[in-house]
Amino acid sequence: MSTTGQEMNNLFEKQSFWRQLGSFDWVWAIGLVLASGYAWQQYSSLMDVYEVGILFGTVISLIAWGWLWKPVRAYTIAVALLSLFSIYLYGDDLALGETNFFLKFLISSKSSIMWMSALYVLATVAYFIGLFIGSEFSNKTASAMTWSATVMGLVGLLVRWRESYLIHVDVGHIPVSNLYEVFILFSIITALLYLYYEGKNKNYNMGGFVLLVISSAVAFLLWYGFGSRGASEIQPLVPALQSYWMKIHVPANFVGYGAFALAAMLAVAYLIKDSMTKSGRNGAIINRIPDLEILDDVMYKSIALGFAFFTLATILGAMWAAEAWGGYWSWDPKETWALIVWLNYAAWLHLRLTKGWRGRPLAWWSVIGLFITLFAFIGVNMFLSGLHSYGEL
Amino acid sequence: MTNEIKSDGESSQENDLLEPQVERGRSNRKEHGLFKVIISFLGSMELAISLFVIIGIASIIGTILQQNQVYNTYIVKFGPFWFEVFRSLELFDIYSSWWFVILLGFLLVSTATCIYRYAPVIIREWRQFRLNVSSKSLKLMHSTGSWNTETTPNETAQFIQEKLANGGYQSRLKNEEGIITIAAKKGAINRLGYLFTHGAIIVICLSALYDGNFNLKLREAAGQLKPETRDLFASQVPDISRLKADENHAFRGNANVPEGSTTGLVFLQMRNGFLVQELPFTITLNDFRIEHYNTGMPKSFESDIVIEDIESGEKISKTIEVNHPLFYKDFAIYQSSFDDGGSIMDLQAWSLDDSKQKVVSFQQVVGQNKLMETSQGEFKLELTEFKALNVQPNPKAEETGRKFKNMGPSLTFRLRDSSGQAKEFINYANPTTQEGRYFFLSGVRSTTTEPFRYLFIPADDSASLKRFFGFRSLLSNPEEMKRIAEKTAAMSLPSTGVPDPKRIAQMAVVMQRLAELFNQGGFDLVLNDINEKVPEDKRKDVQDSYFKVLQTILGTVYLEVLQGENIDISKNITPAQEQYYDDLVNTMGVISKYNAPFFLQIKSFEHKEASGFQITKAPGKDLVYLGCTLLCIGIVLMFYVANKRIWVIISPSTEGQGAQLLVAGSGDRHQKEFAKEFQALSQLLDKQYTTH
Numbered sequence A: 001m002s003t004t005g006q007e008m009n010n011l012f013e014k015q016s017f018w019r020q021l022g023s024f025d026w027v028w029a030i031g032l033v034l035a036s037g038y039a040w041q042q043y044s045s046l047m048d049v050y051e052v053g054i055l056f057g058t059v060i061s062l063i064a065w066g067w068l069w070k071p072v073r074a075y076t077i078a079v080a081l082l083s084l085f086s087i088y089l090y091g092d093d094l095a096l097g098e099t100n101f102f103l104k105f106l107i108s109s110k111s112s113i114m115w116m117s118a119l120y121v122l123a124t125v126a127y128f129i130g131l132f133i134g135s136e137f138s139n140k141t142a143s144a145m146t147w148s149a150t151v152m153g154l155v156g157l158l159v160r161w162r163e164s165y166l167i168h169v170d171v172g173h174i175p176v177s178n179l180y181e182v183f184i185l186f187s188i189i190t191a192l193l194y195l196y197y198e199g200k201n202k203n204y205n206m207g208g209f210v211l212l213v214i215s216s217a218v219a220f221l222l223w224y225g226f227g228s229r230g231a232s233e234i235q236p237l238v239p240a241l242q243s244y245w246m247k248i249h250v251p252a253n254f255v256g257y258g259a260f261a262l263a264a265m266l267a268v269a270y271l272i273k274d275s276m277t278k279s280g281r282n283g284a285i286i287n288r289i290p291d292l293e294i295l296d297d298v299m300y301k302s303i304a305l306g307f308a309f310f311t312l313a314t315i316l317g318a319m320w321a322a323e324a325w326g327g328y329w330s331w332d333p334k335e336t337w338a339l340i341v342w343l344n345y346a347a348w349l350h351l352r353l354t355k356g357w358r359g360r361p362l363a364w365w366s367v368i369g370l371f372i373t374l375f376a377f378i379g380v381n382m383f384l385s386g387l388h389s390y391g392e393l
Numbered sequence B: 001m002t003n004e005i006k007s008d009g010e011s012s013q014e015n016d017l018l019e020p021q022v023e024r025g026r027s028n029r030k031e032h033g034l035f036k037v038i039i040s041f042l043g044s045m046e047l048a049i050s051l052f053v054i055i056g057i058a059s060i061i062g063t064i065l066q067q068n069q070v071y072n073t074y075i076v077k078f079g080p081f082w083f084e085v086f087r088s089l090e091l092f093d094i095y096s097s098w099w100f101v102i103l104l105g106f107l108l109v110s111t112a113t114c115i116y117r118y119a120p121v122i123i124r125e126w127r128q129f130r131l132n133v134s135s136k137s138l139k140l141m142h143s144t145g146s147w148n149t150e151t152t153p154n155e156t157a158q159f160i161q162e163k164l165a166n167g168g169y170q171s172r173l174k175n176e177e178g179i180i181t182i183a184a185k186k187g188a189i190n191r192l193g194y195l196f197t198h199g200a201i202i203v204i205c206l207s208a209l210y211d212g213n214f215n216l217k218l219r220e221a222a223g224q225l226k227p228e229t230r231d232l233f234a235s236q237v238p239d240i241s242r243l244k245a246d247e248n249h250a251f252r253g254n255a256n257v258p259e260g261s262t263t264g265l266v267f268l269q270m271r272n273g274f275l276v277q278e279l280p281f282t283i284t285l286n287d288f289r290i291e292h293y294n295t296g297m298p299k300s301f302e303s304d305i306v307i308e309d310i311e312s313g314e315k316i317s318k319t320i321e322v323n324h325p326l327f328y329k330d331f332a333i334y335q336s337s338f339d340d341g342g343s344i345m346d347l348q349a350w351s352l353d354d355s356k357q358k359v360v361s362f363q364q365v366v367g368q369n370k371l372m373e374t375s376q377g378e379f380k381l382e383l384t385e386f387k388a389l390n391v392q393p394n395p396k397a398e399e400t401g402r403k404f405k406n407m408g409p410s411l412t413f414r415l416r417d418s419s420g421q422a423k424e425f426i427n428y429a430n431p432t433t434q435e436g437r438y439f440f441l442s443g444v445r446s447t448t449t450e451p452f453r454y455l456f457i458p459a460d461d462s463a464s465l466k467r468f469f470g471f472r473s474l475l476s477n478p479e480e481m482k483r484i485a486e487k488t489a490a491m492s493l494p495s496t497g498v499p500d501p502k503r504i505a506q507m508a509v510v511m512q513r514l515a516e517l518f519n520q521g522g523f524d525l526v527l528n529d530i531n532e533k534v535p536e537d538k539r540k541d542v543q544d545s546y547f548k549v550l551q552t553i554l555g556t557v558y559l560e561v562l563q564g565e566n567i568d569i570s571k572n573i574t575p576a577q578e579q580y581y582d583d584l585v586n587t588m589g590v591i592s593k594y595n596a597p598f599f600l601q602i603k604s605f606e607h608k609e610a611s612g613f614q615i616t617k618a619p620g621k622d623l624v625y626l627g628c629t630l631l632c633i634g635i636v637l638m639f640y641v642a643n644k645r646i647w648v649i650i651s652p653s654t655e656g657q658g659a660q661l662l663v664a665g666s667g668d669r670h671q672k673e674f675a676k677e678f679q680a681l682s683q684l685l686d687k688q689y690t691t692h
């Protein structure tokens, strides 16, 4: 029996999981372990049990994540190097952000976010060019720009985290506490979800659609953060937000929102392709959009993922509320809207899984779902008042 | 048992192959007639989806229409007719209205019915391997293939079972008259996900219902309880609105405790009224603290409390803060708000009346009212809020490097005249600096929507209001002013020649009159006077000379005031004293617009705060969390554990010792993934055997 590489990976052959890993996978794991060991050795005296747990938990999940989705490795390394470089340049002096060349133009939090914004918008354009003229080059460029934007966005958030501590130890907090910050988070998460599907399906043509939501988020972000409201200024946390729960509740929520947004944009692509083919106008552009079946499948997977995270986030929110407000459920507008969003997607999933619905009706429903989600996400803060009124417009 | 696997011709996708068929689930139980109809209605997907939508819409209404406001607000907003309609629909408290709870109940029953119908099928699919398959049905599957082997059926079966085990499949084997059937499954636990998620919904809804105030509503309907709607002290609330400590298994109420006080009661809000709930322990607030960031934003709210169990006398001291409640027995005590707990203010009212100058000192507790006799009639003084700290953005951050400054303690109060009209004031206790000089600050407005307009009264050398009001008092005293005017007139007339007593007297009259006008209405009033009496072409000259005269007499008055303070004015007065004079005159010029009968000065205070606690008892909480855990596990099982099945039928070859191999499988909801897996298996079999 000859053993070629392919057979090695045959699921049904006896094999060790470890042997499937390449050398970069090992470098990745060892590097992470060393880095966390160093961090632990340096800072363990400052950490409590939870923080040690978080440190090692993060390392283990990062290793696993990098093994399962290879591009994560390069992504993490890029983010880590840039953020560390920025933090190193800052030292203890926040004012350097205005004077140091690198900080001022590249990797202070604000500049990173600006780069992120610009790159996402450019990527959107490039993806559409790729779609319209079928240029592989344009597509690849768009993809590279999306990756870079996503790097810059996360760098921006991480550096902002550090900057908040440079303002004052008391002010320091994880940057997921106002609409400006969570919009950055939303953009990054949506982009990562998209990039995962892009890599998996080897199809770039959905990029423009998905990046359209991200670009809208960026537009909002710039208006909200740098307009007259100045929400990009770091503010200290009000007592209600000073909780560990915030750190997990908010990001979990945004995986949900990101996934729902992705699903909705795939639904838009689906609807366009479907009606164009039905009316017999399927030119090259329409053909480049992935098969309806694939769109439908990815849309389902995306909603399933979103639903899982959204459920988790809502539960975490309830647990937080039980600690901060004296009850796990208060029918506060934000909570109630979370329930509405959740019921909406529960209905969606039931129709698909038990009634066997597919295609157009569910695609329309996803698009409507995005508006419901959007209302829960910003509308509530804009129009309704309640306990959650932190990120008011 | 018939567990025919049939390909579903209707569905283009093969997904439905392993789906629990409603028919099957139903046929498993003996259901008859009406029961059957009810069950199929309650367990129908149509009902479930409709409930999702209806509950969703009801919830939306509840978020748009602000819940649990004071009824008056609604009456003003919607008018009495619609108010009555909305109230009878319980729209002001949707989430605990009868109909909403009934909707949730339906969801509960519907989900339970679903479980009742599907559970047997689900469990069967999870446990069973389904060895009863026919070659025919395998060939109809999406992923299928057949091979010829040279090995015996037994050897082949052994080989295949081994490979399936490598791939993570569990398998069972059946040998019937030489024909071997292997059924293998992987991830069948996926099916349990259904039970977990739907069971979770039931657990969560039931425990949340148990924690809600449903029992109180029932007792209210039975006439055993009546929410109190009047504004009463807790001790005055009648028994029909009171609950004993052991009378209520779950509640969520509020208590406001001033520093140094103790309470054993909480208030439960019920629509537009409240119930008084007794606690089995008392809470004493020893101290309440607010810390601030240097931006003035609050950083923490903390209360030092002592809990004393009424029965055992056991005491527990703890500091609670937002996000860090105290859990005591079944109760949780949260820091939820704060308020003034009756700070005691030492106040001094400086009359602003220009005929009667007097100063009154008194003590008043924040939150209480006092009637004040003034020359403008009787006023009610209502102290509404005291703040010990006022941190505000510093307009001069550039120069000082400090972004924020503390304006010190402030008192907000209202002055209500006999007709019920009120003005709101905010007075700061400490003088604040403006360009290096100190002023007492008081803001005034007639409605709460407009911004405060501020009056700046200069503080004198001893940081007091004495000099300012001394000046005013002198200015308001006609005899003294007469004397001063005559003195000033005599001095200001040209020293050449013999002073003319008549002119001096005339001058003195003008001076006194101008000073009086100024005292009543500032420079504006003086100007008005001139405009009224002097023809237009001469006004300019008259203005100039009048202002000169006015300045002279005001200056003299000021010097007298200084003298009264035992300041030696024979030398030149200091620039600071000169500056004070300018500020004084400016303030005097606008004080008439302040339009209040007196200026209230905060002499000292004893700050007392009250902490707002939320006290809850939620025995269902842990069950809710259990339900949440089940829900998460269930969702992961359903979405991320792929339920895959492979069947193999090995029949002996008609010639030789070899066998024929038929392999087929399905991946339920994960067909694509399964197709890859099946391909890998086929490759492996290709190497071993020849394709059929």
Ligand code: HEM
Residues within 6 Å of the ligand: A346, A349, A350, A353, A354, B019, B020, B042, B043, B044, B045, B046, B048, B107, B110, B111, B112, B114, B118, B194, B197, B198, B201, B635, B638, B639
């Ligand atoms: C608030 C209540 C409910 C929630 C949150 C909920 C949630 C879910 C979810 C997330 C799934 C996903 C499924 C999957 O991947 O298979 C599902 C499936 C399903 N639900 Fe519900 N559900 C609820 C109520 C109901 C009710 C009332 C019924 C009965 C009519 C029902 C019947 C089903 C059925 C038959 C499935 C498919 C199970 C399967 O074949 O795997 N659900 N449900």
